[in-house]
Amino acid sequence: MDKLIERFIHYLAVERGLAQNTLESYARDLNAYIEFLKRGGITDLNQTRRANIIAFLAELQRKGRATTTISRNLASLRAFYGFLLRDGLLDGDPTANLESPKIEKRLPKVLSVKEVEALLEGPDGGTTAGVRDKAMLELLYATGIRVSELVSLNLTDVNLNMGFLKCYGKGSKERIIPLGTVALQSVSEYVMQSRVKLLRNPSEESLFLNHHGQRLSRQGFWKIIKKYALTARIDKEITPHTLRHSFATHLLENGADLxxxxxxxxxADISTTQIYTHLTKSRLKEVYAKAHPRA
Structure with a gap:
């Protein structure tokens, strides 16, 4: 069964071109499922039935896993069994007709414009790390790219003369995003002043470097944004996606086209973007309730 997972992950990587984080997520879900089957004495996937899938999902629920996590696990199993069925490695699909648990759509947490400004003012422009951190935060808020996309940027992905960047999102899809004046200035300052000080290997392609002169990791950035959230005294929960959510919400609040x-x-789907319109509506209601004398 372990070999079949390896074969499936290889298929996702080579033929579907999925990102490394997505591949790791699939592998994690499927390995947990296989371990569950082995504990029940099942060593052949042809022995699995619908009841085994339900029992696995029930165990996740007993462990307190979120509905989104359980739904993702079921999606991983559906994709895995579908792959095995298409390759003639299974007689049937036990995930057929299984309904995913209903997920309550939660509005993403966003920062106010003032909170964003406080966060962006946190880095010390007189230090090498501060100039880098300022450039990263400004770039995230200016473009709305994911943190994984931010740390994956190479020096050649940013065109400082034309004022845009190129990044590769989910499924390795390329997109071009314009850079605002402030972000462009911050990134230019970092490239000209700080990156050259952090650089150890002249052939290093990464845009954002750590103090070892290597590509900054997602974990490294996570520590950085948490530090500046504390400095700015922001008591909201900060996640790697906070500036992305804030970027989208603030654009729509100011009349940007969906x-x-x-x-x-x-x-890929505009319904994913539409959640931000719900967020702007809820914020308008809050403003109305506070400001209108007869609200």
Missing amino acids: RAVQEMLGH
Whole structure:
């Protein structure tokens, strides 16, 4: 069964071109499922039935896993069994007709414009790391790219003369995003002043470097944004996606076209982008309730 997972992950990587983070997520879900089957004495996937899938999902629920996690696990199993069935490695698909648990759509947490400004003012422009951190934060808020896309940027992906960047999102889809004046200035300052000080290997292609002169990791950036959230005294929960959510919400609040925001965020389906319109409506209600004398 372990070999079949390896074969499936290889298929996703080579033929579907999925990102490394997505591949790791699939592998994690499927390995947990296989371990569950082995504990029940099942060593052949042809022995699995619908009841085994339900029992596995029930165990996840007992462990307190979120509905989104359980739904993702079921999606991983559906994709895995579908792959095995197409390759003639299974007689039937036990995930057929299984309904995913209903997921309550939660509105993403966003920062106010003032909170964003406080966060962006946190880095010390007199230090090498501060100039880098300022450039990263400004770039995230200016473009709405994912943190994984941010740390994957190479020096050649940013055109400082034309004022745009090129990034590769989910499924390795390329998109071009314009850079605002402030972000462009911050990134230019970083490239000209700080990156050359952090650089150890002249052939290093990464845009954002850590103090070892290597590509900054997602974990590294996570620590950085948490640090500046504390400095700015922001008591909201900060996640790697916070500036992305804030970027989209602030654009829509100021009249940006939904399709344009969808393209900049790299959403395949506009319904994913529409959640931000619900967010702006809820914020308008809050403003009305506070400001109108007869609200």
